[in-house]
Amino acid sequence: MFTSSALFIIFDLQAMQASAEADTFFCFVELLSGFRDHFCQQLDNSVVGIRSTITKLSQFLKEHDEELWRHLEMTTKVNPQFYAFRWITLLLTQEFNFPDSLLIWDTLLSDPEGPLVRHPGIVRLKTQRDGHAAMQLGPYPHGTMQGGDGRVFLGTVRGEFKFSTKRLQLARNLPVIAFVKLAIRQSWDFHICCRQCVWGGLLEVKRERKNVAPQGLGRRRLCNPETETLLRVCCAMLIIVRRRLLAGDFTSNLKLLQNYPSTNISHLLYVANKLRVKSV
Amino acid sequence: MGAYRADEDYDYLFKVVLIGDSGVGKSNLLSRFTKNEFSQESKSTIGVEFATRTIHVDDKIIKAQIWDTAGQERYRAITSAYYRGAVGALLVYDITRHVTFENVARWLKELRDHIDQNIVVMLVGNKVDLRHLRAVPTGESSGFAERENTFFMETSALEALNVENAFTEVLTQIYRVVSRKALDIGDDPTSVPRGQTINIGKDDVSAVKKGGCCSG
Numbered sequence: 248m249f250t251s252s253a254l255f256i257i258f259d260l261q262a263m264q265a266s267a268e269a270d271t272f273f274c275f276v277e278l279l280s281g282f283r284d285h286f287c288q289q290l291d292n293s294v295v296g297i298r299s300t301i302t303k304l305s306q307f308l309k310e311h312d313e314e315l316w317r318h319l320e321m322t323t324k325v326n327p328q329f330y331a332f333r334w335i336t337l338l339l340t341q342e343f344n345f346p347d348s349l350l351i352w353d354t355l356l357s358d359p360e361g362p363l364v365r366h367p368g369i370v371r372l373k374t375q376r377d378g379h380a381a382m383q384l385g386p387y388p389h390g391t392m393q394g395g396d397g398r399v400f401l402g403t404v405r406g407e408f409k410f411s412t413k414r415l416q417l418a419r420n421l422p423v424i425a426f427v428k429l430a431i432r433q434s435w436d437f438h439i440c441c442r443q444c445v446w447g448g449l450l451e452v453k454r455e456r457k458n459v460a461p462q463g464l465g466r467r468r469l470c471n472p473e474t475e476t477l478l479r480v481c482c483a484m485l486i487i488v489r490r491r492l493l494a495g496d497f498t499s500n501l502k503l504l505q506n507y508p509s510t511n512i513s514h515l516l517y518v519a520n521k522l523r524v525k526s527v
Numbered sequence: 528m529g530a531y532r533a534d535e536d537y538d539y540l541f542k543v544v545l546i547g548d549s550g551v552g553k554s555n556l557l558s559r560f561t562k563n564e565f566s567q568e569s570k571s572t573i574g575v576e577f578a579t580r581t582i583h584v585d586d587k588i589i590k591a592q593i594w595d596t597a598g599q600e601r602y603r604a605i606t607s608a609y610y611r612g613a614v615g616a617l618l619v620y621d622i623t624r625h626v627t628f629e630n631v632a633r634w635l636k637e638l639r640d641h642i643d644q645n646i647v648v649m650l651v652g653n654k655v656d657l658r659h660l661r662a663v664p665t666g667e668s669s670g671f672a673e674r675e676n677t678f679f680m681e682t683s684a685l686e687a688l689n690v691e692n693a694f695t696e697v698l699t700q701i702y703r704v705v706s707r708k709a710l711d712i713g714d715d716p717t718s719v720p721r722g723q724t725i726n727i728g729k730d731d732v733s734a735v736k737k738g739g740c741c742s743g
Binding site for chain 2: 286288291297298328329330332333336337341501505
């Protein structure tokens, strides 16, 4: 599956082959935990299920570009399920080539309200305002790493990390690094649990942001922040090809959306970000 | 003669669905028919994929709108919209995996649950290139097809064997039913032959095209 192979490559790139598979599995589980409701059949008709998310995309488009929405769904009768199911469940990985997908993922995962803040956990990662990070893995099997030398462990992923702009740019395309980058930039104090399970290298990592109620205890959002970001990107994909869609009929529109043309990803993300501003 | 006919120009538009278990080769049958392509490393279909091809039957142009559905349970739970308006189906199994043939009955039931009229169904045993691994004898399938009143063919998307025939046969049969129905209705609008009812006109995707620059 592309999603997990993407993660595998990321870890492999970090020359951590020995634990790459376990880390990949851990991050895959983590990643999907933000989107798991889309995969639960019991939730299909609930407000968090895949049907509801597809409907949200449709509403989102209507809100931002009613003409396009009307043409697509009313005039040419393109049911968003026919294209958006794959877009949403695979987090756009089948629509773009590998480097482009990583850029999109970087946006999905580094959203300021993204996955990091959501999970309670056990082991501590301290970040300090002077830009250094330290992490204790306590009594857990991978040892302890501490100090202000700028090296960060996330689970077993060793990513050398300092705050120079140059290093940030080096790490830019790596979603996992995006977690850490953001955490440090925001001076978060959060917990990471790292436990090697005996039955196959499963790493379970949970995190906690201090003084912030885990999501679900506080306000209930219409959908989670990653999904909101994803929907903005999906909506931007429609808007970018709006001229072709408006000129198209059912067949050409469905073919276009099922075989999305390669596009300038920076522009796509720019359009998606503008949708955030508009909807506030 | 010699008049240019655009891709959009057709006499009939028929919606056909491809159904069957995961991994039996539905997507490769479709790509072989519409693009003459075959991929050894094709990915699982997620949701639904869509392709078209135009063929000629008699002197008519028939545009086939073919919907390739995911064989995995997940997507079918979410929508049955892709069945809507279908007038033909290729029900595919893998001749090397008997269980995919055993599930054919379930697929047929699901098809008939979603589409109230009888549609043209072709049972397709795919992967006949894997002769040495055959697990479903031809006789077993043809017997089933006879009992269930469906057409039957064995194909190989890899070797491009019978793929063209299978699709063309389904489309031709639909065309026969539709044109016969049109004739019958012409004679007596109240007597639509049972078992051959194909819904045309009121649906958005399966319709006889009216007018057009080259028709009439």
